[in-house]
Amino acid sequence: MNLVILATLLICCIPDAKPCPSSCDCSLLGNEGLRVDCSSRWLKEVPTLPDKTVLLYLQNNMLTGIQAGRFDRLHCLQSLDLSQNPLSCDCDIVYLKHWLDDNANVSVTGATCKGPASPETPTTITQLSGNEFAGCRSTNPIDCWGLLRIDLIMLGVFVLLVLIPVAYLYSISKRLACCVAMTMDTVLYRRTTVRRLKSQ
Incomplete structure (x- = not known):
């Protein structure tokens, strides 16, 4: 970027x-x-x-x-x-x-x-x-240089308005996936612990 x-x-x-x-x-x-x-x-x-x-x-x-x-x-x-x-x-x-x-x-x-x-x-x-x-x-x-500059500025704006939010959402989704995985591990651990206690 x-x-x-x-x-x-x-x-x-x-x-x-x-x-x-x-x-x-x-x-x-x-x-x-x-x-x-x-x-x-x-x-x-x-x-x-x-x-x-x-x-x-x-x-x-x-x-x-x-x-x-x-x-x-x-x-x-x-x-x-x-x-x-x-x-x-x-x-x-x-x-x-x-x-x-x-x-x-x-x-x-x-x-x-x-x-x-x-x-x-x-x-x-x-x-x-x-x-x-x-x-x-x-x-x-036709001002070719002017048109090229406008295209590059629009590309820069596209990067700022689209790619940065996408990158932010990607980082949030990774954190969310990590939290879900941790929650699932905690649930499985508790179930396993409950089963062990019952079997005793």
Whole structure:
């Protein structure tokens, strides 16, 4: 039982350390995290980024959208530069729109896109109403690590709620069996003693 709880704690607490992408330059920011520079690399997709990214530079690339879930593990992110990218106000930008709404504390530069209604005039992504994405399918990714952690926690709860009471009932049944055996021995001894006395 203790091993299951220990395994659950280890999986929940081990950081998911990702190396610096080959298309970017990473540098340490003291104890705060990483500065990740992916600017001017002709990137069409955002690479998998280290979890400890604090400053992220993606300007001057060929990004038309951001893949669903790409920024979800960047809990330390403080600054993001998306300027000089041909971001499109279509389904490819839905994830970024929701992420920006949920992470208003992150300082973001250049989060503008162009769409069919205004191909020449950039629109700030946070100002999009959401009606533009009515025909888009859901962009919520499946969080496999999160599901695994939930499964392990549920297993731990199962162990605590089922196996511990079963073990307790087993110990009680052993004591009860021992008491019954002792009682039977006492009864047999008394009967034997009574018979001996009568035979005398």
